[in-house]
Amino acid sequence: MLSVPVQDVLGEVVLPGDVLLLPAQAADAPLSLSVASSVTKRMRVVCGPGLTRQGEDLQVTKCGLLRHREPAVYWVDSHQKRYVPVKGDHVIGIVTMKSGDIFKLDVAGSDQASLSFLAFEGATKKNRPNVKAFNPSK
Incomplete structure (x- = not known):
């Protein structure tokens, strides 16, 4: 994979596997990704969703716009x-x-949905739909 400076792709689409170089890495002193020692004061870099740390680089893990x-x-x-x-x-x-x-x-959400038996087509109080609950253990 080619490494690109992070400033060149801000606001653009990045793809999983892209490697992004942090700003100070173009110079001689690389930017630390953690809290720096007391000898040199460097900024801490925070990786949000879609990015992981790979050494001194950022690696993209989700497709989307880099912010x-x-x-x-x-x-x-x-x-x-x-x-x-x-x-x-x-x-x-x-x-x-x-x-x-x-x-x-x-319905693949955080909560379950509720549905009245009268919501089925042709269902009445006398003619109830024959629906069985799904049981994955059977």
Whole structure:
């Protein structure tokens, strides 16, 4: 992989595997990625989401836009965030539990969704849908 100075790609798309050189690395004295010794005062670099430390370099682990905040905070701004379902969204879920007139569904969110048995097409109080809860142990 080619190493590029971090200033050249700020605000641009970076890909996993890219290696980024920190500002002071172009000169003779490299910038330390940890709290410096008392002999030389160097700034601490903070790696946010999408970046890891690789020696004196930063390595990109997620695809997205490289962002920077003073003094030395770097992160990759990507759209790989957790989905948060909202009331009214059309989702696909797995029935995990039946409780009276309500089905509990796993919709890959932080909470389970609730669905009334009357929400099924053609369902009435007399004609209830025959839905079984998913059991992964069987």
